[in-house]
Amino acid sequence: MRTNDNQRKPSVVHVRGLRMRYGSTDVLKGVDLTVAPGEVVALLGPNGAGKTTTIEVLEGFRKRSAGDVEVLGVDPDHGDETWRARLGVVLQSWRDHGRWRVRELLSYLSLCYEPYRARAFDLDELIGSVGLTDHAGKRIGSLSGGQRRRLDVAVGLIGQPDLLFLDEPTVGFDPEARREFHELVRGLTGTTILLTTHDLAEAEKLADRIVILVAGRVVADGTAAELAARIAGEAEVRYRLGGERHVLSVADSTGYVRNLFAEHGTAVDDLEVRRASLEDVYLALVRESELVTA
Numbered sequence: 283m284r285t286n287d288n289q290r291k292p293s294v295v296h297v298r299g300l301r302m303r304y305g306s307t308d309v310l311k312g313v314d315l316t317v318a319p320g321e322v323v324a325l326l327g328p329n330g331a332g333k334t335t336t337i338e339v340l341e342g343f344r345k346r347s348a349g350d351v352e353v354l355g356v357d358p359d360h361g362d363e364t365w366r367a368r369l370g371v372v373l374q375s376w377r378d379h380g381r382w383r384v385r386e387l388l389s390y391l392s393l394c395y396e397p398y399r400a401r402a403f404d405l406d407e408l409i410g411s412v413g414l415t416d417h418a419g420k421r422i423g424s425l426s427g428g429q430r431r432r433l434d435v436a437v438g439l440i441g442q443p444d445l446l447f448l449d450e451p452t453v454g455f456d457p458e459a460r461r462e463f464h465e466l467v468r469g470l471t472g473t474t475i476l477l478t479t480h481d482l483a484e485a486e487k488l489a490d491r492i493v494i495l496v497a498g499r500v501v502a503d504g505t506a507a508e509l510a511a512r513i514a515g516e517a518e519v520r521y522r523l524g525g526e527r528h529v530l531s532v533a534d535s536t537g538y539v540r541n542l543f544a545e546h547g548t549a550v551d552d553l554e555v556r557r558a559s560l561e562d563v564y565l566a567l568v569r570e571s572e573l574v575t576a
């Protein structure tokens with residue numbers, strides 16, 4: 283977590299018993315979610331689990347069917363312009379404004395936030411912080427996918443938001459652009475972020491806390507290590523001894539390895555201890571929850 287006294291501060295997002303119904307279909311069935319100031323929370327879940335719906339309710343884009351929701355201390359159904367100006371929203375990449383130049387668009391958008399600004403704002407600093415200084419004079423239509431996404435983030439940050447929403451931010455990125463984007467987000471120290479993603483490595487890299495949503499319900503909420511502890515009874519230990527390969531699952535891997543070395547010393551070779559990855563944890567939790575809700 284990027285701030286150490288989050289527990290004592292009021293939460294940025296506070297959701298209790300959120301329900302959403304489209305026609306006769308319940309899409310959110312009582313979601314509880316808390317995000318503390320400065321925290322980065324990743325919302326994971328299979329297609330159709332309700333992630334975007336949840337985010338859209340929090341952004342005030344959708345009216346919920348039931349439940350208590352506060353974002354920055356305000357019910358999103360009653361959020362005014364001042365409240366809205368405190369939110370940053372990065373939607374899945376948009377393709378408008380191709381003829382505008384980067385700095386020109388950001389400068390124009392920045393003016394819209396001027397009446398709501400509490401802090402000094404430097405446009406070139408923002409452009410620099412998303413790594414677009416060398417592209418500030420370029421037409422938006424000529425940017426690469428990764429540069430375009432940086433611009434999306436700059437648009438999300440232009441109002442100096444207290445809370446930033448990132449909806450599947452790196453879809454379609456090549457590995458280099460993805461890594462650069464992750465560095466960019468990790469550099470936004472102090473900004474509270476709620477992101478959705480299908481990329482588990484991304485969630486693990488960026489998020490302080492992971493919330494897994496399945497069929498409209500939160501089935502897990504914790505750090506990646508806490509989630510792993512929920513299912514990871516055993517670790518896999520692999521090693522080579524006297525030319526023979528050994529692979530086995532053990533509950534106490536540290537104790538096992540200690541005994542192994544005490545008994546065989548330097549004859550043990552190629553040792554690997556593998557704990558459950560976030561992907562193992564995620565798939566186990568989703569399967570378990572789908573069995574319960576089936």
Ligand SMILES: Nc1ncnc2c1ncn2[C@@H]1O[C@H](COP(=O)(O)OP(=O)(O)OP(=O)(O)O)[C@@H](O)[C@H]1O
Nearest residue numbers: 304305309327328329330331332333334335336478
């Ligand atoms: N306007 C709508 N009217 C009716 N049903 C809707 C509407 N919007 C979303 N849904 C349904 O609500 C469910 C949740 O959708 P949502 O987009 O929130 O899921 P998601 O977890 O974000 O999925 P994905 O990972 O595919 O983006 C889906 O079954 C979807 O079909």
